[in-house]
Amino acid sequence: MYDLIIVGAGPAGITASVYAARKRLNFMVITKDIGGQTAWSGDIENYTGYQFITGPDLTAKFEEHMRRYNVDLREEEVVSIEKRGKHVWVKTLKQEYEGKTAIIASGKKSRELNVPGEAEFKNRGLTYCATCDAPLFAGKPVAVIGGGNSGLDAALQLNKIAKYVHLINISPDLTGDPIMQEKVSASPIISVLNNTKTLAVLGDKFVTGLKIFKDGKEELLPVEGVFVEIGLIPNSGVAKDVEKNEWGEIKVNSYNETNVPGIFAAGDVTDVPEKQIVIAAGEGSKASLSVFKYLNKLR
Amino acid sequence: MYDLIIVGAGPAGITASVYAARKRLNFMVITKDIGGQTAWSGDIENYTGYQFITGPDLTAKFEEHMRRYNVDLREEEVVSIEKRGKHVWVKTLKQEYEGKTAIIASGKKSRELNVPGEAEFKNRGLTYCATCDAPLFAGKPVAVIGGGNSGLDAALQLNKIAKYVHLINISPDLTGDPIMQEKVSASPIISVLNNTKTLAVLGDKFVTGLKIFKDGKEELLPVEGVFVEIGLIPNSGVAKDVEKNEWGEIKVNSYNETNVPGIFAAGDVTDVPEKQIVIAAGEGSKASLSVFKYLNKLR
Numbered sequence: 001m002y003d004l005i006i007v008g009a010g011p012a013g014i015t016a017s018v019y020a021a022r023k024r025l026n027f028m029v030i031t032k033d034i035g036g037q038t039a040w041s042g043d044i045e046n047y048t049g050y051q052f053i054t055g056p057d058l059t060a061k062f063e064e065h066m067r068r069y070n071v072d073l074r075e076e077e078v079v080s081i082e083k084r085g086k087h088v089w090v091k092t093l094k095q096e097y098e099g100k101t102a103i104i105a106s107g108k109k110s111r112e113l114n115v116p117g118e119a120e121f122k123n124r125g126l127t128y129c130a131t132c133d134a135p136l137f138a139g140k141p142v143a144v145i146g147g148g149n150s151g152l153d154a155a156l157q158l159n160k161i162a163k164y165v166h167l168i169n170i171s172p173d174l175t176g177d178p179i180m181q182e183k184v185s186a187s188p189i190i191s192v193l194n195n196t197k198t199l200a201v202l203g204d205k206f207v208t209g210l211k212i213f214k215d216g217k218e219e220l221l222p223v224e225g226v227f228v229e230i231g232l233i234p235n236s237g238v239a240k241d242v243e244k245n246e247w248g249e250i251k252v253n254s255y256n257e258t259n260v261p262g263i264f265a266a267g268d269v270t271d272v273p274e275k276q277i278v279i280a281a282g283e284g285s286k287a288s289l290s291v292f293k294y295l296n297k298l299r
Numbered sequence: 300m301y302d303l304i305i306v307g308a309g310p311a312g313i314t315a316s317v318y319a320a321r322k323r324l325n326f327m328v329i330t331k332d333i334g335g336q337t338a339w340s341g342d343i344e345n346y347t348g349y350q351f352i353t354g355p356d357l358t359a360k361f362e363e364h365m366r367r368y369n370v371d372l373r374e375e376e377v378v379s380i381e382k383r384g385k386h387v388w389v390k391t392l393k394q395e396y397e398g399k400t401a402i403i404a405s406g407k408k409s410r411e412l413n414v415p416g417e418a419e420f421k422n423r424g425l426t427y428c429a430t431c432d433a434p435l436f437a438g439k440p441v442a443v444i445g446g447g448n449s450g451l452d453a454a455l456q457l458n459k460i461a462k463y464v465h466l467i468n469i470s471p472d473l474t475g476d477p478i479m480q481e482k483v484s485a486s487p488i489i490s491v492l493n494n495t496k497t498l499a500v501l502g503d504k505f506v507t508g509l510k511i512f513k514d515g516k517e518e519l520l521p522v523e524g525v526f527v528e529i530g531l532i533p534n535s536g537v538a539k540d541v542e543k544n545e546w547g548e549i550k551v552n553s554y555n556e557t558n559v560p561g562i563f564a565a566g567d568v569t570d571v572p573e574k575q576i577v578i579a580a581g582e583g584s585k586a587s588l589s590v591f592k593y594l595n596k597l598r
Binding site: 177272273278 | 478
């Protein structure tokens, strides 16, 4: 039996594992991927200590840091996390693990548009990951859907790659960081369409266009790529018994405790007010230190 | 008038300034020093993304990151932070500044022993900063007072420098991280004295010894250096009106708000449950994002 099972290996899970290792806990990490959303990020300029680093490079630094401690890392998909008796049971598609405690650091996943054509053209011109797929659209006309930071980040990733970029924003104004809005304004190939709703994704074998609604009428936008960046939803479904807020985020107190003793949570899957790499890392550290105190009955 | 005045430039203040700059706020930073406790730390192995870095090196990375944004940084000593009317006033020994908001990120300072001889021999053999002063004690017998992480860190910093190190711990067991305890045990020159109280610092022009109480009797320990590492107290005295806990830490909610609207706080000066570089950095980010929302009346 483990002292601690960490679910997820983004900034929160990785930092939790570094702290658990330094506290000499007998722990394991279960995750589908390494780095989480950081791995798909473009340029990162706000992780303190790295003025400028790409998402994949920061992920590599994080992974090396974690692996330095010979962590017991399993690449498996978790299907449930529950407390039975005094312990926490984490079930994956392969087997079930027993721990005295668990930290849920499973992050978030992309929200879907829910319009006709979305499912049909997924990976056939429609994608949720600009970092992964932007290079596939060199010289092509594309649309990015979403006016927040992830939408702006995607548009900027496509800035030197695509032929042109329609940035489609359902709201009257962009909501991303001013510094990113300035970069978008400065781009000769990005045009912002505010107050614009996406109605359908069109195509043949691959995406050929978007049907949008703007200024009171439907319009057809010929594009060959569609990047959906309309927000994220927490990967909290596997934890049935822990309390969540209206957005499905796991509620934690300042000790990263959930309502279930022994189950802790950290990072973007929780209701921490802001979702940032440096915040998720701090929360992962705090969660492991709380687990250490819980195991030693210090709290 | 400023949108935001950040007091302190440790991991919390610096991260707050990076986020404020990226939100294009009109802000300034007032601080006595750069890096705070990080600058005096020895080896840092738990700031995620840097497997191993010294305190001064990480401080340099942080400072470069902050200065990249041409921050308005004043090296002044703050004497009071208060809300008058709708704004926050930060008074230093030189002048007074007006801001719509402030983030207090002033960190902690070393706790004193309060024994005879301490004040007399300060900087004459007695120090609170192993990183700054360890090299001055090459080949000399020294004592480190404190059995927590800072005591262990100081002892390890002296490990390859001093003749021998008495690690004086008032408790029955060391309380620092197991991984650091192991390194202390492995050292041939560090000896741990548990259940030991320091009674006085002795000397002539410089420190010559420590009077301790152990196993029911007084004892004299001949040393030429004394490193006091018995904990930290928050630099919160300048903020008279904000609510604090019994240890003088500023109470904040998960948005880093204090009880005074417009005054925020982040990092080691607050009641955040754990004091770690990565946690303070995360808190600084969260505080600036909360200030941004406050200024835009989003919250």
